[in-house]
Amino acid sequence: MNTFDSVKALVVETLGCEENDVTLETNLKDDLGADSLTAVEMIMVLEDEFDIMIPEEASRDIETVGDLVNLVQSLL
Amino acid sequence: MIYRGDPLTGLKILGTGSCVPNHSVTNQMLETVVDTSDDWISSRTGIRSRCIANGDTNLTMAKAAAERAIEAAGIKNSDIEVVLCATITNEYVTPSLSCLLQRELGLNEEVLAFDINAACSGFVYALNTAHSLLQKTSNKYALVVGSEVLSKIMDFTDRNTCVLFGDGSGAVVVKLSRRMPFLFNSGARGDNLVLNCPAIYESNNPFSQNTNEKKAGFLQMDGSEVFRFAVESIKKSIMALLEKAQVSPEEIDHYVLHQANSRIICTAAKRLGAPIERFFMNIEKRGNTSAASIPIALDEMRTSGRLKRGDKLVLSGFGGGLTYGSVYMAW
Numbered sequence: 205m206n207t208f209d210s211v212k213a214l215v216v217e218t219l220g221c222e223e224n225d226v227t228l229e230t231n232l233k234d235d236l237g238a239d240s241l242t243a244v245e246m247i248m249v250l251e252d253e254f255d256i257m258i259p260e261e262a263s264r265d266i267e268t269v270g271d272l273v274n275l276v277q278s279l280l
Numbered sequence: 281m282i283y284r285g286d287p288l289t290g291l292k293i294l295g296t297g298s299c300v301p302n303h304s305v306t307n308q309m310l311e312t313v314v315d316t317s318d319d320w321i322s323s324r325t326g327i328r329s330r331c332i333a334n335g336d337t338n339l340t341m342a343k344a345a346a347e348r349a350i351e352a353a354g355i356k357n358s359d360i361e362v363v364l365c366a367t368i369t370n371e372y373v374t375p376s377l378s379c380l381l382q383r384e385l386g387l388n389e390e391v392l393a394f395d396i397n398a399a400c401s402g403f404v405y406a407l408n409t410a411h412s413l414l415q416k417t418s419n420k421y422a423l424v425v426g427s428e429v430l431s432k433i434m435d436f437t438d439r440n441t442c443v444l445f446g447d448g449s450g451a452v453v454v455k456l457s458r459r460m461p462f463l464f465n466s467g468a469r470g471d472n473l474v475l476n477c478p479a480i481y482e483s484n485n486p487f488s489q490n491t492n493e494k495k496a497g498f499l500q501m502d503g504s505e506v507f508r509f510a511v512e513s514i515k516k517s518i519m520a521l522l523e524k525a526q527v528s529p530e531e532i533d534h535y536v537l538h539q540a541n542s543r544i545i546c547t548a549a550k551r552l553g554a555p556i557e558r559f560f561m562n563i564e565k566r567g568n569t570s571a572a573s574i575p576i577a578l579d580e581m582r583t584s585g586r587l588k589r590g591d592k593l594v595l596s597g598f599g600g601g602l603t604y605g606s607v608y609m610a611w
Contacts, residue, residue: 241324241543244504248511260505 207280211273214249218242228270250276290460291411291609293452294355294421297348298579299341300448300566303334307443314439321443326542330446330567332431338370341449342377342427343384345575350385352582353453355421357385360453362413362422363393366402366571368477368600369429370395377427385423392417399475400538400599401466402426402571404607407454407595408464414456425451426571433477435498444541445499446567450575465521466605467513474509475501475600506599507544513604514548514596521594525608529554533591534581534611538598539563539573560586570599587611 205213212226219236232238238246247263250256250272256279266272306329307318322328333341342365350357365377378393387393392413398405403426410422427449434442477499514537522529529552537545542563549556560577569576574595581587589611596606 239324240504241507241541244508245511245547248508 207277208273210253211250211269211276214253215246215269215272218246218249226269228268228273230269231267232269232272233267246272254280256280289411289415289462290457291407291414291454291462292457292460293454293578293609293611295349295351295353295453296451296575296579296582297345297350297352298448298450298572298576299336299344299348300331300446300569300576301333301336301341303332304329304565305332310443313436314442316439316443324541324543325444326561326563327444327567328564330565331448333429333447336429336447338367338377338427338429338449339380339384341429341447342367342381342425342451345427345449345451345579346381346385346423346425348579349423349451349453353421355453358388359421360385360387360423361391361417361420362410363387363391363425364396364406364410364422365425365427366396366398366406367425367427368397368399368402368570369432377425381423381425398571398597398603398605399601400540400568400570400573401597401601401603401605403450403574404464404595404597404605405466405603406571407452407607408466408605410454411456411462411464414454419456422454423451424454424575425449426569426573426575428570428572430499430568430570433497433499435500438498438500440503441499441501444568446569448566448569448572448576450572450577450579452575452578460610461525461608463521463525463608464605465517465524467517467603469509469602471602473502474505474602475499477600507541509602510540510544510598511547511551513598513602514544514606515551517598517604517606518552518594518596521606521608527592527608531592532558532594534587534593535559536574536577536581536593536595538596539566539577540568540599571597
């Protein structure tokens with residue numbers, strides 16, 4: 205499974221959305237209704253799943269699923 | 281820190297009591313005070329209304345909660361040897377709320393009475409302290425109270441905090457037990473940035489340059505960071521506790537978590553792998569009452585018949601300090 209597929213699965217599980225609604229361009233807030241707390245939960249789930257530490261500054265710039273994928277890849 | 285209760289020295293809750301102000305403030309009422317909305321508050325926190333003291337004081341509520349707990353326990357006031365109040369909103373720096381309760385309840389002068397400041401973890405810290413102290417006394421009863429008037433330290437122009445908190449008191453009477461388990465786990469991560477409330481001392485000290493600096497004694501916090509701390513520490517603390525107790529998360533009948541935010545509780549439940557139905561929640565009507573939330577929850581659970589003899593309980597608090605702590609016990 206590539207990073208996008210893994211991130212997609214976690215986004216679907218955490219936000220309770222449909223798999224078909226998740227692309228690299230999907231905006232977490234505007235398209236999936238994520239708020240600030242969901243964003244924190246998403247970061248924690250990614251940290252657990254990929255065994256990485258996501259710095260707080262980096263997590264504040266995330267807008268799309270693609271941003272999540274790039275962030276994870278840069279830390280792997 | 282892990283404290284392993286000796287098998288012969290568990291703790292039993294004999295009675296519970298609570299008191300919340302009559303004055304309920306809804307999200308709609310807050311909409312007229314700060315730029316917020318019912319939808320914003322309820323979707324992020326699960327809170328729809330909270331009780332705000334309007335004439336009640338920390339002492340009047342704590343006294344009422346304590347009297348109900350003592351009555352439910354069926355003991356005499358003179359049997360109480362230890363009084364511990366967890367609060368960060370006592371009217372005085374001294375005397376403590378615990379000492380004032382000694383007077384108001386007419387307790388023996390020989391009681392050991394002092395307050396505990398561990399913010400939202402205060403009640404579980406106090407319960408553990410009571411458990412330790414009772415082992416040094418002649419094995420009588422301890423009165424453990426969580427009581428707050430948080431509306432005193434709210435900045436009602438800060439929409440990120442003033443919508444979250446409520447006022448109230450909860451109390452329990454406990455006694456050492458031969459049959460009941462008691463295990464405690466706690467932690468502290470000193471931090472004055474994520475969550476703080478400065479103390480206000482008005483001073484006319486002529487020998488220091490700093491003392492006239494006036495600070496507003498309002499609680500401030502970074503909600504996202506607190507959310508993260510809470511979810512991580514609840515999981516860490518409860519997992520360590522259950523491992524010590526050799527009990528699996530599914531065997532716990534009731535998780536009574538500090539009622540800060542329903543989203544924190546739901547996320548923590550998911551990460552613990554425990555069914556959400558086992559997590560009591562009254563946040564919708566109570567808001568976050570800090571140290572009072574767990575004993576208020578216990579009293580509401582008892583009086584609504586949710587607690588059965590032998591039920592396994594996990595109590596877990598987290599908050600300012602930063603602090604966290606969890607207790608494993610049975611009803």
